[in-house]
Amino acid sequence: MLAVLEAVRRAPPPAxxxxxxxxxxxxxxxxxxxxxxTGPGRRQYRLFCRLENGALEExxxxxxxxxxxxxxxxxxxxxxxxxxxxxxxxxxxxxxxxYLSTFPRRIxx
Numbered sequence: 360m361l362a363v364l365e366a367v368r369r370a371p372p373p374a375x376x377x378x379x380x381x382x383x384x385x386x387x388x389x390x391x392x393x394x395x396x397t398g399p400g401r402r403q404y405r406l407f408c409r410l411e412n413g414a415l416e417e418x419x420x421x422x423x424x425x426x427x428x429x430x431x432x433x434x435x436x437x438x439x440x441x442x443x444x445x446x447x448x449x450x451x452x453x454x455x456x457x458y459l460s461t462f463p464r465r466i467x468x
């Protein structure tokens with residue numbers, strides 16, 4: 360997962376094509392990106408991210424000097440299982456809403 364995150368950081372979207380490991384999400388998860396990795400026993404691991412980009416003034420207001428990738432949370436599931444909207448709401452969007460409400464952003468580097 361860190362290798363995918365580093366590849367995206369080095370060539371941020373839209374330059375990074377993803378190869379199925381970095382995907383834009385849709386519907387209620389629009390605005391989020393998902394890093395997808397399959398582990399032992401075909402267990403599927405996901406990291407949910409937001410891109411912090413915009414004009415230099417916007418980035419400065421958020422506490423950044425350049426665009427960033429914010430990792431919001433991770434989840435895992437057996438192959439073939441889907442996350443529910445309630446899963447996304449509790450484990451991703453709630454955390455992202457809190458993160459996005461702060462200026463400057465609270466970050467760990």
